[in-house]
Amino acid sequence: MDVFEAVAEPHRRHLITLLAERERTAGELVDSLPSLTQPAVSRHLRVLRETGLVEVRPDGQRRIYALKPEGLQRIDDWITPYRRFWRTHLDALRQHLESE
Amino acid sequence: MDVFEAVAEPHRRHLITLLAERERTAGELVDSLPSLTQPAVSRHLRVLRETGLVEVRPDGQRRIYALKPEGLQRIDDWITPYRRFWRTHLDALRQHLESE
DNA sequence: GGCGTATATACGCGCAAGGTTATGCGTTAG
DNA sequence: CTAACGCATAACCTTGCGCGTATATACGCC
Numbered sequence: 001m002d003v004f005e006a007v008a009e010p011h012r013r014h015l016i017t018l019l020a021e022r023e024r025t026a027g028e029l030v031d032s033l034p035s036l037t038q039p040a041v042s043r044h045l046r047v048l049r050e051t052g053l054v055e056v057r058p059d060g061q062r063r064i065y066a067l068k069p070e071g072l073q074r075i076d077d078w079i080t081p082y083r084r085f086w087r088t089h090l091d092a093l094r095q096h097l098e099s100e
Numbered sequence: 101m102d103v104f105e106a107v108a109e110p111h112r113r114h115l116i117t118l119l120a121e122r123e124r125t126a127g128e129l130v131d132s133l134p135s136l137t138q139p140a141v142s143r144h145l146r147v148l149r150e151t152g153l154v155e156v157r158p159d160g161q162r163r164i165y166a167l168k169p170e171g172l173q174r175i176d177d178w179i180t181p182y183r184r185f186w187r188t189h190l191d192a193l194r195q196h197l198e199s200e
Numbered sequence: 201g202g203c204g205t206a207t208a209t210a211c212g213c214g215c216a217a218g219g220t221t222a223t224g225c226g227t228t229a230g
Numbered sequence: 231c232t233a234a235c236g237c238a239t240a241a242c243c244t245t246g247c248g249c250g251t252a253t254a255t256a257c258g259c260c
Contacts, residue, residue: 001217008108009218013178020182026237040219042238061227061236069185076183078113079176082120085169101247109248126207140249142208161206161257 006051019067026063106151119167
């Protein structure tokens, strides 16, 4: 699975958001997604691991997950060429508004 | 389907890339993806339409597709908060290299 | 009108993704 | 030492996606 597919799943985006605030244990993440069971969250975390979006560090019995945001850079790299499109659109709109 | 899922499909990313260069008819796009049949491409274009990533304009018998890059902005908006993470990482790396 | 071309839709299929329940395995607590 | 905890994996089920084939629809031309 590649980064685009990994991020396409809403629960996984949620996990990324949570880990952007701070590191969390697997258990904390499970508690943060009450609509899912523990194995479901565990599997999402595996996907995020395998796509290089998070990293794990054992802490005794627990596992501490941390964001590796460099993975998202691959998406950003792909979008970058298109960014100028809507930027110029917005610029044109702004100019239009200012000219009135 | 949302924008993230739309863009998760490699063929659809390819279509977006092609339409970023210039507008194209459906037939041109079909020819540009030789590994897919005409109906397959047509359905991908439907997804891109329904997620607001492209727009269509009839030209007699043909249909001209054009990119609506604003749709990608929703992805960009989501990524924006994370961008500072790898930026600071890269800055740190650059500083490290320069200090040698 | 009738026929070829351009594009979209219908239908059926295979497969992988995501979910749950059950279970394994290492670690901590008592 | 053993029972409970924390987490991952296994096995299974269901659903939705992406594909191809076949068919419909719309337009352009003679």
